[in-house]
Amino acid sequence: MKAVVCTAGGTAVADLPDPVPAADEVVVEVEACGLCGSDVHAVEQGQTYDGHVLGHEFGGRVVEVGAGVDRGLVGQAVAVNPIGGCGRCAACVRGLPFRCSVPNVGITRPGAFAQYVAAPAAQVVPVPEDLPLERAADAEPLAVALAAVRLARVHPGDAALVYGVGPIGLNAIVALRLAGVERIVAAGRSPGRRAAAALMGATDVIDTREVSVREHAEAEKLSYAAVLECSAAPDAVPDALGVLGPGGVCVEVALAPHAPAVPLFPLLSEGHTLVGSCAFDAPDYRAAVDHLVTGRAPTHELVSEQVDLPSTPDALHRLRTPGELVRILTRPQRVPSTV
Ligand SMILES: [Zn+2]
Ligand SMILES: [Zn+2]
Incomplete structure (x- = not known):
């Protein structure tokens, strides 16, 4: 698959192996992923490692499930909560799952600036077919x-x-x-x-x-x-x-x-x-999805540009000085899967 990887000088498009789901995971074909200020900051400050894939504000469609996941999820449109959490440690019990040692998608494990991404099945939130799927990317910032x-x-x-x-x-x-x-x-x-x-x-x-x-x-x-x-x-x-x-x-x-x-x-x-306030908990994420699905949150009006994967490194660079730019989405399926 194609993905945007972190490099010594910034980011670049590369070919990576398709992700394989662990037993409790799904693979999501990424429809849209927001470019976040924290991504820009991480690249600029060199807080990533070579080959890492960022992208934590996303939605898409489940295309594969791990051995322990209901096969009925295949084909489901989903928003994905990037924040992992064991639900049992002191951080999770206090409602701060982002402080849990379970990795977060697109932050401490590979993310969605890619055609496909693996994520724990427990972190996907189904969305109805009548929601334009790129709007699922708005759930995370909301x-x-x-x-x-x-x-x-x-x-x-x-x-x-x-x-x-x-x-x-x-x-x-x-x-x-x-x-x-x-x-x-x-x-x-x-x-x-x-x-x-x-x-x-x-x-x-x-x-x-x-x-x-x-x-x-x-x-x-x-x-x-x-x-x-x-x-x-x-x-x-x-x-x-x-x-x-x-x-x-x-x-x-x-x-x-x-x-x-x-x-x-x-x-x-x-x-x-x-x-x-940093990040959110799982109920906040589900509430955000619910607001998008019921049309109460006009956040899609904030999208200034939609780019494909090859244009994503440049878009991340331009967001260093955003000016009038508010929000850019990358649309990974706009790239042919085999080149
Ligand atoms: Zn973000
Ligand atoms: Zn935990």
Whole structure:
């Protein structure tokens, strides 16, 4: 099969043997896989190894099953939860399966920037035939946002701020709407991404180069129940805490490289909570699939480009400076299986 592999200089298309399912696994013919910021980061920082296949936001069709898996699954359209988990270790019991030693598809075991990928049967979620199968790739980033919003403890009628409108921030807007949050303020810089924020349901969209989140909150007399910090900007955490109402929650969702100063006095006197959110659990993933299937999540509107496997290394490179680009999907079946 064709796959995009990590190399010393970046990524390249290569021929790899077709995956063989273990007894409890299936092989999925990949219909679509999202190119994630974490993939771009891993390639850029050299946090991969030669020959590794990334790609963890995907769906496709089961084409083969292991000896211990129901043969009835063959032909089934599925979204695949990339996060493994034994269900028994301390991390799994605490709802943090991504910290389990079971590998994650496209992160610590071969992923879906390939025509075929093997995954544990327990991680596939069937989707109906009337869902365009490429939309299954949207379940993973939506699950990330659902987990973050779960930790934000928001209620219908609350106001929330989404700080940073990259793909996760945009999915967070969708997740906040699904949670019934009424006033959703999105703060970002890229005009294209701010337009996407409005499309996803933000009620106010601000350009942080023109107005700070504090100025906007003061002018609008807003006291946020939650801030979803998705920007990794150096001052984002103190800014976020500065606009939270009493008892508010700041959820850090961005991979911030620096150590921001956290003002501890208001943290305690206002009863704020600062919490990190990474990945999601299996119920979050199933909920994300359900929202896509029932048409409640317009995340397909975020797809700026769809590329084939030979164009994927270049697309990963271009996402280093995304500009107006929001989301790119790779479509591995657009490559002939034998060349
Ligand atoms: Zn991702
Ligand atoms: Zn575990």
